[in-house]
Amino acid sequence: MITIDHLHKSYGTKDQRLHVLKDITFTLPDGCMACLLGPSGSGKSTLLNILGGIETMDEGDIIVAGNHLAPMNKKQLELYRRKQLGFVFQFYNLVENLTVRENILTGAYLSDDPLDVDALAEELGIVDQLHKFPSEISGGQAQRVSIARAMAKKPSLFICDEPTGALDYESAKAVLHLIEDLNRKYKTTVIIATHNEAIASMCRVVLRLHDGALKSCEENEHILSAEEVQW
Numbered sequence: 001m002i003t004i005d006h007l008h009k010s011y012g013t014k015d016q017r018l019h020v021l022k023d024i025t026f027t028l029p030d031g032c033m034a035c036l037l038g039p040s041g042s043g044k045s046t047l048l049n050i051l052g053g054i055e056t057m058d059e060g061d062i063i064v065a066g067n068h069l070a071p072m073n074k075k076q077l078e079l080y081r082r083k084q085l086g087f088v089f090q091f092y093n094l095v096e097n098l099t100v101r102e103n104i105l106t107g108a109y110l111s112d113d114p115l116d117v118d119a120l121a122e123e124l125g126i127v128d129q130l131h132k133f134p135s136e137i138s139g140g141q142a143q144r145v146s147i148a149r150a151m152a153k154k155p156s157l158f159i160c161d162e163p164t165g166a167l168d169y170e171s172a173k174a175v176l177h178l179i180e181d182l183n184r185k186y187k188t189t190v191i192i193a194t195h196n197e198a199i200a201s202m203c204r205v206v207l208r209l210h211d212g213a214l215k216s217c218e219e220n221e222h223i224l225s226a227e228e229v230q231w
């Protein structure tokens, strides 16, 4: 289970404090797929970055697979990121001077028990791209590569920040399909931040942020498959 417990985050100086996350509390069951919705600036990326150990919190705690994040120092957070997390971002964040295969290997190297890169490439439909550099592949392919890199280490938590934000409809649907497959196959907990309301219908838990506050945390009774989702 993932627990977010009375989380607070603010930026700025003492006189000019911007409260970006205000007393956020919720839990996610292991292996679930969750969606984080909210307008631009509502705090989605900040929440994911704190959950991912990239940003620190001011108050509260987060518990992932029994690990309490609040008391962790830099080194411990780094280990947590390396062992437990897979990240996928809107603009892929691939290493430009490494081939696709090498990019995926950077994920695999972080694990004691990684997935096989060739089998993963086959599963994600990027076998023909393995020898290319990121500048030689399409956006949809690049996002598949970044998913492969994140999944190669078999993370327990898969964090996706606007994974389809830069993609056309068909590529976005394909990427959602892959995320859904990986969630089912490896029972990885997935949390997706997005502006796209349609993505919420394929997630078991739907979280809504507004102006740094959690407005609702609801369970979907009827979950659509990535194939059925339309927008």
Ligand SMILES: Nc1ncnc2c1ncn2[C@@H]1O[C@H](COP(=O)(O)OP(=O)(O)OP(=O)(O)O)[C@@H](O)[C@H]1O
Pocket (backbone or CB within 6 Å): 011, 012, 018, 020, 038, 039, 040, 041, 042, 043, 044, 045, 046, 047
């Ligand atoms: N490092 C920072 N320093 C100061 N303010 C920040 C910092 N990071 C984020 N903010 C502010 O925190 C608020 C929330 O930003 P965040 O990136 O979490 O929003 P978001 O919901 O992800 O938005 P979007 O949908 O546009 O990606 C914004 O007002 C932003 O300007």
Ligand SMILES: [Mg+2]
Pocket (backbone or CB within 6 Å): 044, 045, 046, 161
């Ligand atoms: Mg964001």
